[in-house]
Amino acid sequence: MDLIIFFNSLFAFFTFIAWASCTAIIYFLLSKKRFNKLLTEQFYNYATSVAVFSSIGSLIYSEVVGFIPCKFCWYQRYFMYPISLILLVGIFKRSFLKYAYLSFVGFCLGIYHIYLQNGGDAGGSCAIDVPCNLKYVDTFGFISIPVMAATAFLTIFLSLLYYDLSRKEISE
Numbered sequence: 001m002d003l004i005i006f007f008n009s010l011f012a013f014f015t016f017i018a019w020a021s022c023t024a025i026i027y028f029l030l031s032k033k034r035f036n037k038l039l040t041e042q043f044y045n046y047a048t049s050v051a052v053f054s055s056i057g058s059l060i061y062s063e064v065v066g067f068i069p070c071k072f073c074w075y076q077r078y079f080m081y082p083i084s085l086i087l088l089v090g091i092f093k094r095s096f097l098k099y100a101y102l103s104f105v106g107f108c109l110g111i112y113h114i115y116l117q118n119g120g121d122a123g124g125s126c127a128i129d130v131p132c133n134l135k136y137v138d139t140f141g142f143i144s145i146p147v148m149a150a151t152a153f154l155t156i157f158l159s160l161l162y163y164d165l166s167r168k169e170i171s172e
Contacts, residue, residue: 004065011057012139015148018050018155025158029165040166047100047159048087054152055084061145067136072113076149079106083156097164103156110150117146 025043027033034040058077061067069077079102086099115121117135135144 007060008137008139011148012143015143015151018151022155022158025162029162034166034169043159043163047156050152050155051084051087055080075109076106100160103153107150107153107157110146110153113146117144
């Protein structure tokens with residue numbers, strides 16, 4: 001099987017899973033549904049795994065597949081890589097958790113990148129060699145790399161938000 005098709009399909013599948021989990025987390029947040037401490041901890045672990053796999057995925061696309069990142073892809077990486085490290089360190093020392101909320105800024109960058117990629121602001125020619133409107137990935141006609149990145153940032157943000165709110169309510 002072609003390597004690009006394999007990775008595009010794999011990451012599109014992960015994107016659908018992330019959308020489903022975001023929907024469930026939003027439901028849990030709005031309905032104020034809380035779980036016991038053991039299950040609540042899994043939301044932190046889920047956010048950590050999403051951040052780590054997203055970082056690995058970006059490296060796979062650039063180093064294995066050979067896609068050259070545009071300027072906004074780099075900006076999103078500037079947020080995702082530290083979030084991965086912060087969450088990994090946070091497994092042992094939870095005081096780093098507040099810095100992981102940078103994922104919301106990364107989500108906003110991702111939304112703007114999606115806007116540029118789909119022709120907003122005259123296509124977002126952020127660089128001559130790799131324009132921001134270039135779609136290396138176009139799975140199902142709407143899942144692109146910025147969509148995957150924005151989904152990852154949103155999933156991390158919602159998971160951490162739920163974890164943080166639940167943890168505070170459990171400790172009270």
